[in-house]
Amino acid sequence: MSKAKYVIAMDQGTTSSRAILFDKKGSIKSVAQKEFRQIYPQSGWVEHDPMEIWSTQMGVTMEAMQKIDATPEEIAAIGITNQRETTIVWDASTGTPVYNAIVWQCRRTADAIERLKEAGLSDYVKEHTGLIPDAYFSASKIAWILDNVPGVRERAERGELRFGTVDSWLIWNLTEGRVHATDYTNASRTMLFDIEKLCWDQHLLDYFKIPESLLPAVLPSGQIYGTTAKFGGKIAIAGAAGDQQAALFGQCGFEAGDVKSTYGTGGFLLMNTGNTRVRSDSGLLTTLAASADDKPQYALEGSVFIAGAAIQWLRDEMRMIRTAAKTQEYCEAVKDTCGMYLVPAFAGLGAPYWEPYARGTIVGLSRGVTKDHFIRAAVESLAYQVNDLLCAMRADAGLELGALQVDGGASANDFLMQFQADLSDLSILRPRCIETTALGAAYLAGLSVGFWKDLSEIRKNRKPGRTFTPSLDAATRKKLLSGWKKAVRCAMFYAKEEETADCEEL
Ligand code: ADP
Numbered sequence: 470m471s472k473a474k475y476v477i478a479m480d481q482g483t484t485s486s487r488a489i490l491f492d493k494k495g496s497i498k499s500v501a502q503k504e505f506r507q508i509y510p511q512s513g514w515v516e517h518d519p520m521e522i523w524s525t526q527m528g529v530t531m532e533a534m535q536k537i538d539a540t541p542e543e544i545a546a547i548g549i550t551n552q553r554e555t556t557i558v559w560d561a562s563t564g565t566p567v568y569n570a571i572v573w574q575c576r577r578t579a580d581a582i583e584r585l586k587e588a589g590l591s592d593y594v595k596e597h598t599g600l601i602p603d604a605y606f607s608a609s610k611i612a613w614i615l616d617n618v619p620g621v622r623e624r625a626e627r628g629e630l631r632f633g634t635v636d637s638w639l640i641w642n643l644t645e646g647r648v649h650a651t652d653y654t655n656a657s658r659t660m661l662f663d664i665e666k667l668c669w670d671q672h673l674l675d676y677f678k679i680p681e682s683l684l685p686a687v688l689p690s691g692q693i694y695g696t697t698a699k700f701g702g703k704i705a706i707a708g709a710a711g712d713q714q715a716a717l718f719g720q721c722g723f724e725a726g727d728v729k730s731t732y733g734t735g736g737f738l739l740m741n742t743g744n745t746r747v748r749s750d751s752g753l754l755t756t757l758a759a760s761a762d763d764k765p766q767y768a769l770e771g772s773v774f775i776a777g778a779a780i781q782w783l784r785d786e787m788r789m790i791r792t793a794a795k796t797q798e799y800c801e802a803v804k805d806t807c808g809m810y811l812v813p814a815f816a817g818l819g820a821p822y823w824e825p826y827a828r829g830t831i832v833g834l835s836r837g838v839t840k841d842h843f844i845r846a847a848v849e850s851l852a853y854q855v856n857d858l859l860c861a862m863r864a865d866a867g868l869e870l871g872a873l874q875v876d877g878g879a880s881a882n883d884f885l886m887q888f889q890a891d892l893s894d895l896s897i898l899r900p901r902c903i904e905t906t907a908l909g910a911a912y913l914a915g916l917s918v919g920f921w922k923d924l925s926e927i928r929k930n931r932k933p934g935r936t937f938t939p940s941l942d943a944a945t946r947k948k949l950l951s952g953w954k955k956a957v958r959c960a961m962f963y964a965k966e967e968e969t970a971d972c973e974e975l
Contacts, residue, residue, distance in 0.1 A: 473545035476915040477533070477704075478907035479526055481551040481635050482712065483572065486525040488533040489907045490544075493920070495930035497904065499539070501532035508569060513576040516569035519557045522635060523642050527699065534700065541702025547643070548708035548914030550715035550906050551635040553658045556610035558621070558683070559638070561631050564646055568618045570635070571610040578609035585609075590676065597673070599657065599664045599746070599755030599767075601823075606660035607634060612677040628682040634659070636709045637685045643697035643706055652690040653765055654714040657757035662687065664757055665746060667765060690714070690759035691913040708913030710759035712906050713737045717768065718759045719909030720874040720900065721928050728862065728870055729905070730855050730889075732879035734781070736773030738858040741766060742866055751861035752820040759909065761916045761924065769865055771820040771858035776851050777879045779813040783847050789840055793879070799844040800884040809833040810853075810956035811846040821861040822961065830960035833952070851879060852889040853953045859893050872896040876905045883935075891941035892949065901934040 475498060480487040487502040503525045508516040534544070554573035559566045571577070582604050585594070594602045604610075611632050615622045624630050633641060637651045656662040656669075661679065663670045669684055688694065690710040696703045710718060713731065717739045720729045725743030730736065741758050746767045749755060758768035775782075780793045790796055810832050812818075817825035831846075863870065873895050879885060880899055890897045902908060915921045 471545070472542045473920060474543045475539055476545050476911040476920055477530060477547045478911040478914075479530060479547060479549045479639060480712075480907040480910065481522060481526055481549070481639060483552040483574075486522065486529050487907065488526070488530040489904065489911070490533055490537065490539060491908065491911045495902070495908060495912075495927070497902065499533045499537045501529040501536065503529050511577075515572040515575040517555070517572055519559070519566040519570045519638060522570065522638065526639060531700065541700050541704050544700070544704050545920035546705045546707035546914040546918045547697065548910035548912070549636050549639055549706065550710055550712050550910035551639070551655070553634065553655060553711035553713070554605055554607050555635050556607045556614070556632065557635065557638045558611065558614045558625075558630055558632050559641075560624070561629055561646070564642065567621050567624070567630065568614050571613065573605055575610065576604055578604040578613050581609040581612065585676070593672065594660060597663045597665075597670050598660050600660050601752070601754060602660070606658055608660040608673065608677050608679070611679055611683070615678065625680050625683055628680070630683055631685070632679075632683040633685055636711075640694050640706055640709065643699055644695040648695035649685045650688050650694050651685040652688055652692070652709040652759070653757040654690055654711040654759050655709065656687045658711060664755065664765075664767070689763050689765070690718075691761040691917045693917055705918055706914075707917035708910055708915075710910060710913060713739055713770065714757070714759045714768065715909030715913070716876060716906045717741060717909065718912060719905035719907070720876065721924075721931055722758075722874065723760075723924050726866075726868045726871060727874070728859075729874040729876065731877040732776055732851060732855075732875065732885070733877040734776065734778045736776035736851065736855055736877075738771045738855060738862065740769045740862050740866060740868075742769055742868075743767070747866050749861070749865045751865050752823050753858070753861055753865060759913055761913060769862055771861060773851070773854040773858065774816045774819050775813040776854065777877070778815070779811075779847050779850055780879060782813070782815070783844060789844055794881070796844055796848050797882050797884045799841045800848050803839070803841040803845055805842075806846040806849060807838050807842040808835060808952070809838050809842055809846050810952055811843070811850050812956050812960040813847065813850050814960045818957070818960065821857055822957065824961045827960045828963060830956060830963060832956045832959050848882065848885050849888055851885060852892050855889060856893045856950070859895070870895060872898050874898050874900070876900070876903045883937075886935075886937045890937040890939045892946060894939045894941075894946065896939065897937040899934045899937070901932040
């Protein structure tokens with residue numbers, strides 16, 4: 470009789486490493502978390518120390534186990550979820566990284582991506598990897614390390630080095646160098662992986678001059694990757710997935726048409742499109758979703774650059790609120806925004822607009838606008854941006870959406886969730902446990918080792934928190950949306966105008 474009582478989720482994020490122990494009901498039994506250093510060597514560059522990623526992740530896992538005296542025999546499996554795209558290259562015999570981890574946010578390879586576009590490879594990248602070429606993804610980061618760290622290219626060509634996203638790096642260390650592997654979801658964010666043939670793309674490897682010996686084996690997300698003896702007894706590493714895909718899985722987004730929206734610093738909308746790949750005509754990415762079996766599942770993904778960050782801006786730069794949670798009171802103090810809109814395009818606009826030069830814009834100010842209206846417009850902007858992505862997904866997938874599952878820090882705001890339901894004319898389901906990323910990793914691992922029997926057992930664990938039902942009349946919705954569209958056009962028009970405006974004509 471198995472003594473297993475828990476599954477460990479290692480949740481390796483951009484600013485902290487966390488470990489959570491879940492029981493069979495999917496309830497949190499223990500948590501530990503530790504932040505680690507963000508390294509900014511130059512403007513626009515972001516790095517992490519891979520050894521710190523490893524040591525903090527080990528530390529929090531041990532701490533979470535110790536808090537409830539969990540023994541290795543009581544752990545059914547470990548599941549890993551991680552910040553995506555972040556790139557690490559290390560020596561295969563010593564395990565020593567040859568350079569810091571280059572973080573997904575790092576813009577150092579933006580020029581390399583411009584050159585790739587000039588070389589006419591954009592359509593190729595989109596067709597094979599499902600991605601729109603960007604410095605965000607791992608490919609140009611690996612090439613940068615090979616080209617810029619002395620001696621590294623020669624060592625790579627001699628087969629002495631290994632590359633991995635953070636999941637691979639953790640698996641390698643947990644198995645003491647025995648396993649060099651990643652999962653479909655993480656591979657699909659490297660911009661080197663063919664998402665239909667499910668193999669590394671030779672043409673892109675040649676373009677970036679990346680030797681194949683550097684690359685990990687790519688396995689389904691729910692799979693036994695190996696075992697670790699790092700915690701005083703053997704534990705199976707039985708699942709891995711990138712953070713957004715893990716969140717979709719943790720929200721029980723197993724079927725085509727299931728959608729989840731994460732309201733964090735940025736916003737991420739993912740729709741499961743089942744076993745068929747859907748190509749986007751609206752600037753969304755196609756990516757691999759996590760699945761519990763060998764059959765790959767696909768997802769459409771859209772991201773909002775500034776979501777919760779707009780609330781941070783209200784707090785830290787505008788100094789209008791003391792805490793993010795306070796926004797709800799201000800929003801509820803007024804019946805609308807008095808006709809004003811705030812488009813938080815502080816870092817350009819992503820899907821479906823893709824206008825890097827757009828900037829934050831406020832329109833519709835009148836003498837009656839108060840601080841309450843201003844704050845409400847900022848909060849509403851999260852819902853408008855998510856709605857734009859939902860419309861793009863509806864168009865691309867040709868699927869009618871059932872309901873929207875939500876998570877992330879700002880999903881705690883009841884006003885925002887009701888406004889999203891009204892604006893998108895969709896029911897919004899907020900689970901009681903918004904730790905869906907870690908839960909997704911735990912589910913993948915637990916399913917692989919039989920801790921949970923099947924998906925239906927997992928669905929039964931789902932504890933509904935609150936449902937927000939649309940209650941806005943169609944005419945008002947239409948009016949609000951048309952105002953938003955005009956405001957977005959202003960944000961984009963301003964960018965274009967800046968290049969051409971002749972001040973003397975004004
Ligand atoms: P991340 O994982 O990206 O760090 P979180 O999921 O922890 O983000 O969410 C934090 C973000 O959510 C912050 O940007 C914060 O401003 C915003 N936020 C948190 N609580 C609320 C709230 N009640 N209303 C609106 N925004 C909120």
